[in-house]
Amino acid sequence: EPEVTQTPSHQVTQMGQEVILRCVPISNHLYFYWYRQILGQKVEFLVSFYNNEISEKSEIFDDQFSVERPDGSNFTLKIRSTKLEDSAMYFCASSGWATNTGELFFGEGSRLTVL
Amino acid sequence: SQQGEEDPQALSIQEGENATMNCSYKTSINNLQWYRQNSGRGLVHLILIRSNEREKHSGRLRVTLDTSKKSSSLLITASRAADTASYFCATISGAGSYQLTFGKGTKLSVIP
Numbered sequence: 001e002p003e004v005t006q007t008p009s010h011q012v013t014q015m016g017q018e019v020i021l022r023c024v025p026i027s028n029h030l031y032f033y034w035y036r037q038i039l040g041q042k043v044e045f046l047v048s049f050y051n052n053e054i055s056e057k058s059e060i061f062d063d064q065f066s067v068e069r070p071d072g073s074n075f076t077l078k079i080r081s082t083k084l085e086d087s088a089m090y091f092c093a094s095s096g097w098a099t100n101t102g103e104l105f106f107g108e109g110s111r112l113t114v115l
Numbered sequence: 116s117q118q119g120e121e122d123p124q125a126l127s128i129q130e131g132e133n134a135t136m137n138c139s140y141k142t143s144i145n146n147l148q149w150y151r152q153n154s155g156r157g158l159v160h161l162i163l164i165r166s167n168e169r170e171k172h173s174g175r176l177r178v179t180l181d182t183s184k185k186s187s188s189l190l191i192t193a194s195r196a197a198d199t200a201s202y203f204c205a206t207i208s209g210a211g212s213y214q215l216t217f218g219k220g221t222k223l224s225v226i227p
Binding site for chain 2: 004105107
């Protein structure tokens with residue numbers, strides 16, 4: 001069964017360092033997303049991406065964050081200068097169509113620990 | 116207050132019993148979805164109900180939606196130990212929006 005894969009599963013970094021989280025969405029999907037979940041808290045929307053551009057982003061997704069689809073398969077989230085409060089589980093998701101008509105397929109997540 | 120609040124926060128039942136979880140939301144929605152998350156794992160989509168639907172079934176799952184009360188319920192019948200997980204409702208509010216708003220979830224423990 002097709003699945004969304006994310007790497008790394010866990011990354012530890014020092015505050016101020018740049019981090020890139022990688023995702024391979026399901027191959028025939030058109031919409032891509034990043035969500036995050038701080039330990040013990042809700043899953044929060046960060047950004048959605050369609051047709052090679054950001055379609056929607058939340059207040060969390062500030063100038064420190066960027067997304068890219070550098071080739072036909074990968075979808076990356078970059079945090080330019082990490083802060084302690086960026087420590088969270090980051091989930092990539094994809095869908096074949098707009099989420100207001102269908103389901104999201106989530107990866108297993110990348111745990112980011114900022115020291 | 117937040118969109119998509121589930122209750123109870125935690126639920127512990129015996130295997131074979133039914134589990135009911137509720138979700139309330141604040142704004143009008145296009146659809147409401149339920150997801151499951153095993154501890155430390157990703158989210159798995161369970162079921163989607165559209166704003167013009169009142170009830171939907173999928174295997175042992177039954178979801179209801181009451182848009183007048185802005186609430187939904189998820190019923191898992193004949194629970195199994197493998198159903199132990201956190202369950203989240205998530206809503207899409209606006210037409211053209213791609214943003215899912217999740218609740219805090221209900222942590223279900225099914226005791227064998």
